[in-house]
Amino acid sequence: MILRVKFNKKNYLKYIGHLDLLRLFQRSFSRAAIPVKFSEGFNPHPRFSIASPLSLGIESEEEYMDIEMAERIEAEEFIRRMNQVLPKDIQILEAVYPEDKRSISSLITWALYEIRFATKVDMDLDEAKRIINSWLEREEIIISRLRKKGRKRVMKEENIRPLIGHLDVKGKEGDEIVLQALMKVGEGGNLRPFDFINALNEAEELQMDLDSVLIKRQSLYIGDGEEIYRPVK
Amino acid sequence: MIDKRKLDRILKKVEKPARYIGMEINSVNKDLEDKVKFAFCFPDIYDVGMSHMGLHILYNLINEEDDFLCERVFSPWTDMEELMRQEDIPLFTLESKEEVRNFDFLGFTLQYEMSFTNILNILDLARIPLLSRDRGEEDPIIIAGGPCAYNPEPIADFIDVFVIGEGEEIVLELLNKYKEHKANKGDKESFLREILSIKGIYIPKFYKVEYKEDGTIKEMIPLIEEAPKRIEKRMVRNLDEMYSPRKVIVPYIETVHDRIMLELFRGCTRGCRFCQAGMIYRPIREKSPARLLDLAEDLVKSTGYENISLSSLSTCDYSQLQLLVSSLMDRFSEDNVGLSLPSLRLDSFSLDILKEIEKVRKSGLTFAPEAGSQRLRDVINKGVTEEDLITAVSYAFKEGWSRIKLYFMLGLPTETDEDVLGIRDLAYLVKDLFFKRPKEERRGNFSVTASASCFVPKPFTPFQWVKQDTIEEFKRKAHLVKDSIRDKRINFNYHDPELSYVEAVFARGDRRLGKALLKAWEKGCKFDGWSEHFKYDLWLEAFEEAGIDGSFYAHRERDKDEIFPWDFIDIGVSKKFLYREYERALAGETTDDCRIDCKGCGIRDCAMRGVFN
Structure with missing residues (x-):
């Protein structure tokens, strides 16, 4: 019996x-007396998995996990008990028992991020838009990253342009440029936000202040092709 | 409060940023207004400091009071420190991100001498003057306690107030006095004078030390009438009635001891002659099984931890261990909460219990014979025989363990090369015991690791009179063992002798060392306990420039009647008893566990005679 749960991760808890998050949930299940199924063997641990793990330092408004329950408890009851024991910056938002038996990890295909950064020189919004759009119009945006090849690690070049669904320059707040970007996640292609940032930083005219970058995941999506939608509601 | 935007910029760049954010389950955030504010500091990184049980006790004890609050501060790791200095962020507490210097008290726990430079570094990062005499009304009162406070003198220049003994006995008394004092708008000086009347309080600035020509102490003279000549340690009498927290902070990141630590008792009756803890924490005092079960119940509920560690100096000596273990197992095994024993006695009783609770993996098992020969084990009064080791190890192999670790010390008093080579012999003995077993009964991949630390004579032990081996001698002995081992399944390693030398200087040091400590810190010494950060050459320069001869403290055999820097502290155990034990050591005579019969160590109201498991 799988319970699919939506939760957030905010403020300092992005660190x-x-x-660590897995351990926090494990201890929280125990403190909230949630009947989670345990694995067999010498070192039993509760069975649950979090989809598309966040990188350290990224906030999120909507994360998902599947929990294998040993017995059914009402979703509202689950939320109530868990939120009593969880820290205020990690809270359960929704929970459902899904009909679809496929795991949440295998379903997620896209992630939407809000990205904020300051520039080293003062830059108006139109200028930033122009630079970013012309960067995006490149046919290929190449990054190189470490890949495991058997036991060796090799640098591999990769074109990430197809992994960017859309990219909007939303505006400027104070000295921060605000972007919204949809990036591919999961087995069908995966773009990590920090790789995206490093690639965008190649547009030198933008003069990004890398230390100022703040990234927040706004939601995760499932579905492919024309239509994508949130996993829960 | 510090600039949180700046903090966010640097947290993204450091290793394990969760060390610096607080907000853990069971941490306490109070409004800072109108409270007596206590910053508790373990002068090492978060991962180490959070594993210290004393922190959890004092943190909760203080925070349960409406008028007080306690927040935590640790040493930032080197990456974080560099960025904090670069971005001009002063040291802050984890809970409110408030500057440490805005607190009323900054309290250090002194767990090992090699953390002393970290204390100076913390004061500097907090922008508090390093020297007690340079601080003003606005600066926090710097207090310190813990085992190294039993010889407070080497850091007397930097600490305003020492608390000698068990902190939970005294801290509320101190804070209440401060609250009254604040209400009456008294100044710091009058507060310090006033608390001299509290038992266990030592304030170095009210004393002067005079030295003889040979450099030893002539006299320690109180400068004001209120300053007591002798400082008696504070001690909890009844552990069942003592405050024990029912919730503890659960760190997000993995720490050294990431589990519930259930303290079964304080003190130890074994009387090992090298062991300071065994003397300063006398008499032995136990918590009852009922109390422990009750505490464990609440702790499991409030933390969600999956393991309880039964921690004490020599856990297997707990008089009702069997009862406690079976009750805990009955209660918690269904909830997938495990038990662990941090220290083991070399007998089958201990192993039976271990077998019962660790139904899990049978990987490594650790024993501490401490010395390689029976003669030397008798000298240090480690009541363990080769027979015990054979029994225990054979039993362990039979039960499926295959990797054995053995702990030893090099440089124990009267040690000969023959004793040193005994370390090799014991390691080979363990190997032979494994391979003597029929092939089909041997399980796992055999290895034995012998680790040797370099003996550091400590105050308040029967060995407080002895000289430490020189660095060269330590190295020679270590190589003697190393070169005599020709088997890949037998490993031998030893601790850094240079580090143990500096530790020995401070362990039995006096006030004059303050200058050297300051110099060492100025030259960049910190995290000295981490061998990758320990800079011996800088320490030598610091001693030299401060006019300190380290050998005077480390390598000198003391006269029977020498006045030691720590003699003004009364731990309850008499110097006479310690000397008697020293003489017995030199004669190779052992002293029984004092539960068998009283040895007249000087402790009054000892309740543990004749109580065994």
Whole structure:
């Protein structure tokens, strides 16, 4: 019996890594007396998985996990009990028992990010838009990243342009340029936000102040082709 | 409050940023207005400091009071420190991100001498003058406690107030006095004078030390009438009635001891002659199984931890261990909460219990014979025989363990090369015991690791009179063992002798060392306990420039009647008893566990005679 759960991760808690987050949930299940199924064996641990783990330092408004329940409890009851024991910056937003038996990890295809950064020189919004759009119009945007090849690690070049769904320059708030970007995640192609930032930084005219970059994941989507939608509601 | 935007900029660049954010489950955020503010500092990184049980006790004890608050501060790791200095961010507490210098108290726990430079570094990062005499009304009162406070003198220049003994006995008394004092608008000087009347408080600036021509102490003279000549340690009498937290902070990141630490008792009756903890925490005092079960119940509920560690100096000596273990197992095994024992006795009783609780992986098992020969084990009064080791290890192999670790010390008093080579012999003995077993009964991949630390004589032990081996001697002995081992399954490693030398200087040091400590910090020494950060050459320069001869402290055999820098502290155990034990050591005579019969160590109201498991 799978319970699919939507939660957020905000403020300083963006500095909690994925393994730390797993431990936090494990202990929270225990504190909230949630009947989660445990694995067999010498070192039993609760069975749950978080889709598309966030990189350290990225906030999120909507994350998802699937929990294998040992017995059914009402979704509202689950949310109530968990939110009592979770820190205020990680809270459960929704929970449902899905009909679709496929795992959340295999379903997620796109992620929407809000990206904020300051520039090293003062730059008006139209100028920023012009630079970013012309960067996006390149046929190929090449990044190189470390890939495992057997036991070796090799640098591999990759064109990330097809992994960018859309990119909007939303505006300027104070000295920060605000972008919204849809990026591919999952097995059918995966673009990590920090790789995206490093690639965008190649547009030198933009004069990004890399230390000022703030990234927030706004939501995750499933579906392919024309239509994409949120996993829960 | 510090500039949070600046903080966000640097957190993105450091390793394990969660060390600096606070906000863990069971951490406490209070409004800072109108409270007596106490910043508790463990002068090492978060991962180490959060594993210290004393922190959790004092943190909750203080925060349960409406008028007080306690927040935490640790040493930032070197990457974080560099960025904080670059961005001009002063040291802040994890809870409110408030500057440490805006607190009323900054309290250090002194767990090991090699954290002393970190204390100076923390004061500097907090923008608090390093020297006690340079601080003003606006600066926090710097207090310190913990095991190294039993010889407070080497850091007397930097600490305003020492608390000698168990902190939970005294901290509320101190804070209440401060609250009254603040209400009456009294100044710092009058506050310090007033608290001299609290038992266990030592304020170095009210004392002067005079030295003899040979450099030893002539006299320690109180400068004002209120300053007591002897400082008695504070101690909890009844552990069941003592404050024990029912919730502890659960870190996000993995720390050294990431589990519930259930303290079964304080003190130890074994009387190992090298062990400071075994003397300063006397008498032995136990919590009852009922109390422990009750605490464990709440701690599991409030933390969600999956493991309880039964921690004490020699856990297997707990008089009702069997009862406690089976009750805990009955209660918690269904909830997938495990138990662990941090220290083991070399007997089958301990192993039976271990077998019961660790139904899980049988990987490594650690024993501490401490010395290689029976003669030397008798000298240090480590009541363990080769027979015990054979029994324990054979049993362990039979039960499926295959990797054994053995702990030793090099440089123990009266040690000969023969004793040193005994380390090799024991390692080979363990190997033979494994391969003597029929092939079909051998399980796992065998290895034995012998680790040797370099003996550091500590105050308040029977060995407080002895000289430490020189660095060269330590190295020679270590190589003697290393070169005599010709088997890939037997590993030998030893601790850095240079580090142990500096530790020995400070362990039995006096006030004059303050200058050297300051110099060492100025030259860049910090995290000295981390061997990759320990800079011996800088320490030598610091000693030299401060006019300190380290050998005077480390390598000198003391006279029976020498006045030690720590003699004004009364731990309850008498100097006479310690000397008697020293003489017995030199004669190779052992002293029984004092539960068997009282040895007259000087402790009054000891309740543990004749209580065994």
